[in-house]
Amino acid sequence: MLYRENGQFKTSYAADQQIFPIAQDRWAIVGLLLFAFVGIPLLVDEYLLRAILIPFLILSLAALGVNILVGFCGQITLGAGAFMAVGAYAAYNFHIRIEGLPLLLSFLLGGLTAAAVGIFFGIPSLRVRGLYLAVATLAAQFFTDWVFLRVPWFTDNASSGSVSVSNLQVLGWQIATPVDKYLFCLGWLVVFALLAKNMTRSAIGRQWMAIRDMDVAAEVIGIRPLFAKLSAFAVSSFFVGTAGTLWGFIHLSSWEPAAFSVDRSFQLLFMVIIGGLGSIMGSFFGAAFIVILPIALNQFLPAFGGLFGVTISTAGVSHAELIVFGALIIFFLIKEPHGIARLWSTAKEKLRLWPFPH
Amino acid sequence: MGFFLETLIGGLMAGMLYSLVALGFVLIFKASGVFNFAQGAMVLFAALAMARFAVWIPDWLGIGNPALANTLAFLAAGALMFVVAWLIERLVLRHLVNQEGATLLMATLGIAYVLEGVGTSLFGSDIYKIDVGMPKEPVMILEGSFEGGLLINKEDFVAALIAAVLVGLLALFFQKTATGRALRAVADDHQAAQSIGIPLNRIWVIVWCVAGVVALVAGVIWGSKLGVQFSLATVALRGLPVVILGGLTSIPGAIIGGLIIGVGEKLSEVYLGPMIGGGIEIWFAYQLALVFLLFRPQGLFGEKIIDRV
Numbered sequence: 101m102l103y104r105e106n107g108q109f110k111t112s113y114a115a116d117q118q119i120f121p122i123a124q125d126r127w128a129i130v131g132l133l134l135f136a137f138v139g140i141p142l143l144v145d146e147y148l149l150r151a152i153l154i155p156f157l158i159l160s161l162a163a164l165g166v167n168i169l170v171g172f173c174g175q176i177t178l179g180a181g182a183f184m185a186v187g188a189y190a191a192y193n194f195h196i197r198i199e200g201l202p203l204l205l206s207f208l209l210g211g212l213t214a215a216a217v218g219i220f221f222g223i224p225s226l227r228v229r230g231l232y233l234a235v236a237t238l239a240a241q242f243f244t245d246w247v248f249l250r251v252p253w254f255t256d257n258a259s260s261g262s263v264s265v266s267n268l269q270v271l272g273w274q275i276a277t278p279v280d281k282y283l284f285c286l287g288w289l290v291v292f293a294l295l296a297k298n299m300t301r302s303a304i305g306r307q308w309m310a311i312r313d314m315d316v317a318a319e320v321i322g323i324r325p326l327f328a329k330l331s332a333f334a335v336s337s338f339f340v341g342t343a344g345t346l347w348g349f350i351h352l353s354s355w356e357p358a359a360f361s362v363d364r365s366f367q368l369l370f371m372v373i374i375g376g377l378g379s380i381m382g383s384f385f386g387a388a389f390i391v392i393l394p395i396a397l398n399q400f401l402p403a404f405g406g407l408f409g410v411t412i413s414t415a416g417v418s419h420a421e422l423i424v425f426g427a428l429i430i431f432f433l434i435k436e437p438h439g440i441a442r443l444w445s446t447a448k449e450k451l452r453l454w455p456f457p458h
Numbered sequence: 459m460g461f462f463l464e465t466l467i468g469g470l471m472a473g474m475l476y477s478l479v480a481l482g483f484v485l486i487f488k489a490s491g492v493f494n495f496a497q498g499a500m501v502l503f504a505a506l507a508m509a510r511f512a513v514w515i516p517d518w519l520g521i522g523n524p525a526l527a528n529t530l531a532f533l534a535a536g537a538l539m540f541v542v543a544w545l546i547e548r549l550v551l552r553h554l555v556n557q558e559g560a561t562l563l564m565a566t567l568g569i570a571y572v573l574e575g576v577g578t579s580l581f582g583s584d585i586y587k588i589d590v591g592m593p594k595e596p597v598m599i600l601e602g603s604f605e606g607g608l609l610i611n612k613e614d615f616v617a618a619l620i621a622a623v624l625v626g627l628l629a630l631f632f633q634k635t636a637t638g639r640a641l642r643a644v645a646d647d648h649q650a651a652q653s654i655g656i657p658l659n660r661i662w663v664i665v666w667c668v669a670g671v672v673a674l675v676a677g678v679i680w681g682s683k684l685g686v687q688f689s690l691a692t693v694a695l696r697g698l699p700v701v702i703l704g705g706l707t708s709i710p711g712a713i714i715g716g717l718i719i720g721v722g723e724k725l726s727e728v729y730l731g732p733m734i735g736g737g738i739e740i741w742f743a744y745q746l747a748l749v750f751l752l753f754r755p756q757g758l759f760g761e762k763i764i765d766r767v
Binding site for chain 1: 751
């Protein structure tokens with residue numbers, strides 16, 4: 101059966117408004133999810149899970165959050181790492197200070213705390229915009245860096261400054277092996293990706309997009325900028341914050357503030373811009389690109405050097421990695437400023453006409 | 459009182475150094491609308507080049523005189539920054555005309571990665587010293603008016619002086635020369651400037667060159683203070699609050715902003731720091747800038763933002 105919607109008639113509003121209007125898309129996504137939930141745990145070894153798949157899942161969640169704010173609401177942020185840190189440390193404090201609090205609940209509370217902090221640091225967005233706002237959000241970044249480094253209460257007076265969690269249990273399910281961790285992150289991500297998708301195509305998402313496209317015009321047609329901007333900050337920070345808790349609790353299990361430094365913020369912004377601003381799909385593409393690229397370069401460059409009889413030293417590899425990474429980013433921005441998501445939709449358009457494009 | 463004045467003067471001088479970094483941002487933003495995150499990497503790159511050339515050039519040419527060697531190294535590093543500017547315009551900016559601010563911002567981050575990688579693989583990643591003969595010993599002034607006088611770091615004073623001279627030269631360049639007028643025209647409106655025959659591409663090369671030279675001066679001064687090392691690239695993050703406080707498009711703004719941030723940082727560190735724990739200067743600068751922004755969203759001297767639908 102060719103990939104096109106001919107002959108697929110919609111007989112109800114629900115059918116008309118579903119996320120994937122084409123039957124082939126629905127089957128593909130079901131297949132993908134089945135593969136992700138069943139196939140990958142059976143096939144893939146631990147290294148791949150730990151080094152690539154779990155970071156990919158968690159960072160895609162964070163990229164989703166950043167995309168809501170930057171891509172859908174048009175407020176550039178360079179402080180995403182800060183909200184990851186707030187989520188992680190808040191969840192940590194709920195986890196150790198309240199006896200018997202279910203882990204899921206402390207994760208959600210961590211996210212909610214991040215949302216509250218996000219609203220606070222989102223207040224300047226009501227006055228300033230664009231690049232001024234981008235720099236203003238750095239204030240959040242440096243402030244949280246400092247707080248979690250210098251205020252011992254947040255790290256439970258740990259002498260080394262790093263905190264650690266162990267023995268994670270969700271509803272009686274012990275999350276210990278990489279497969280458990282992978283499945284937990286995947287389940288979490290699926291739920292929240294669905295939530296994000298539905299939010300962006302409902303009233304609130306349309307408000308965000310109106311603000312993004314022209315905030316004065318949006319205000320004139322009756323959208324409250326205060327509500328729209330701050331809700332975008334809250335939702336985005338919630339997503340990023342829960343991604344931070346997952347990063348800390350599930351991926352690292354012992355972390356310090358450096359795990360959420362300003363480099364992380366830049367990395368997340370890279371993901372959404374390379375993946376595609378204002379596209380849920382793009383967040384995943386961007387996360388995959390940014391997570392896999394350094395690892396691939398690390399593996400590939402020495403072999404590539406060997407091909408020409410050049411041995412590249414370890415330091416040389418790390419320098420070359422920087423150069424290639426930067427160059428590829430520039431290349432992508434020049435070739436496709438709208439991100440990988442645009443390439444994807446062009447490919448789909450082509451596929452619809454294939455094999456008779458005229 | 460003497461201690462307060464000492465802190466104040468220390469802050470003003472540190473502020474001049476921040477202004478130097480901020481100036482690089484403002485120059486490029488004014489002329490091309492690009493928020494150049496690579497400024498920090500350019501400072502690092504220029505400082506690395508200067509530090510290495512100062513060692514290499516005497517070796518190659520057999521020059522014993524350190525002043526001559528330093529001058530030659532400075533010129534060589536300047537020439538290198540010119541090449542960098544030309545390459546950036548040729549390979550990156552030319553292809554990104556008319557893109558959104560965020561895309562350009564990301565592109566400059568890409569440039570920053572490339573510059574850091576190229577710089578460290580060309581010049582090595584050790585810590586280098588730049589010795590341009592800046593006086594190191596502190597001096598006492600005004601011993602008559604205060605008890606104990608004021609202790610002033612001569613090196614900071616020289617650095618502040620150099621920064622002030624550079625700013626004066628740039629102001630002259632922008633106001634009095636034909637190229638400067640062309641730069642201001644491009645900053646005002648790309649299309650209008652092009653229509654009266656100003657070559658946009660050449661202007662961009664010039665502006666990135668000027669920013670490169672500013673980065674070189676900043677790199678030399680910061681490098682001789684702190685040593686040339688990878689962390690020099692992060693001085694850009696110290697310059698950012700200065701830029702938004704002063705306004706992205708204003709050269710005097712970068713100076714005044716730098717002074718305000720420098721003084722604010724030092725005073726807060728000395729008087730507020732002991733109360734809430736040390737190391738507050740970096741976020742304090744950002745919070746200070748943020749408070750200013752709440753009252754003047756375009757920065758102190760930025761062009762007024764007019765909203766039209």
